[in-house]
Amino acid sequence: MREIEIILDRPRKLRFRIGDLQEFSLAMDHRPIAEIMSRAFMIDPSFIVLGLFYGLRHEDGKITLNKVKNFVDAYVESDKGTYADLTSLLIDAMN
DSSP: OOOEEEEEESEEEOOHHHHHHHHHHTTTTTHHHHHHHHTTTOOOOHHHHHHHHHHHHTTTOOOOOHHHHHHHHHHHHHHSSSSSHHHHHHHHHHO
C-alpha cells in the first residue's frame, strides 16, 4: 500500500486499501480501476473528487464529498497545483 502526501487544507496522505478501490470502482459505475485510471487523463472531475474522497478517508472518517470539492477548489485557486496535478497524484497513489 503506497501513501502519497498532498497539501490541501493541511498535509494529508492519499492511500487506497482494497475496499477503497472497490468502492471507488462502484462509485464510477462499476468500472475496473484500470479503466478509471485511463479515463483520468481526460481530467475527469468525478475521478478527482471521488478519488480524493476514497483516498483520504482512512485518515478522516468524517470527510464528505463537499469537503473534498472545497479542497479541490482551494488547491487550484491558491496555485498549489492544477487538476492535472491532482490526477497524477491520485494515479501515483493507486499504483
